[in-house]
Amino acid sequence: MSGAPHVVLRPLAAADRDRLLAWRNQPEVARWMYSDHAISPEEHARWFAGVVADARRRYWVIEADGAPVGLANLYDLAPEHGRTSWAYYLAEPSTRGQGIGAFVEYWVIEHVFGELGLNKLWCEVLVDNQGVWKLHEGFGFQREALFRQHVRKDGVPADVVGLGLLASDWAKQRQASRDRLVARGFDLPA
Template sequence: MFPVLETDRLTLRQITDQDAEAIFVCFSNDKVTRYYGLESMKSIEQATSMVQTFAGLYQEKRGIRWGIERRDTKELIGTIGFHALAQKHRRAEIGYEIVPAHWRNGFALEAISKVVSYGFSALGLTRIGAVVFTENEASNRLLVKMGFQKEGVLRQYMYQNGVPYDTNVYSILKSRE
């Protein structure tokens, strides 16, 4: 059973084929993909394929990706989730993106907060990592604000449009009560 998470303003839910158009709108936007290590989508088929990839991630227990839906408008405004899930080592990496029209409204903070807490409580993780392009100032600031600690820089770690970029590595650890 795919877990549905709720915050004040958001529902984090399974992404389905019906979401392909919203996924396309998101991932065909150069502002979204600029720091993603992924070329902008050119067709709806690519979006459908990504939906299948997200489904496979969950089925194979390699991760989980939620659609970020606004509760008021029922609009899918992005995705968030864990990849590189290693249950044996109780760790995963978090990734997320939001359509630019919804930037700077605190939606990412709200979604990350919920997903991190789910990772620690429901998935039993002790470490959640994040890899962020050094140029992605908004995301770097957000993670630090949320208690992630910068661990270092991975040089020329991700390619975007054929160009290698450095990335910052962050982690947040489950506090030992």
């Protein structure tokens, strides 16, 4: 084993609310989000109450070696169409480069196609966030869209890449993705 961190995704809890606000307002996290303004406690409280009550969303806190380090979520969960969208971020800079993002990607994909039985996983990534969209492509996601000037970042129009992964794509990519994570020392179920 190469000393990979022990990573788990646990369901979001009420006790996570303040931590998420602090994370979300970090410049390095806000930089990659559609909205980049400072989020007030009141705005965050409304958002948090909404996500807890929304059946079309699922949220998990990412933990590495027992410490909370980020957030992953599904949104626009549409079983009637066999698809959902997803996003994640690592808020703790010290965790980047350890393969945690790759582990989260694998876990979410397995959850969506295995436990939820959906056919498509979709995401949108700012075009400047090359590391993340390349990570997605490494797991078999295909670029399906380029949304030109889709959002404004610091008042400047920014392009967004739309990426999709089908269950059939994952069936071809799964073993190679799993092997890469196991080679890095991550413990994955068979």
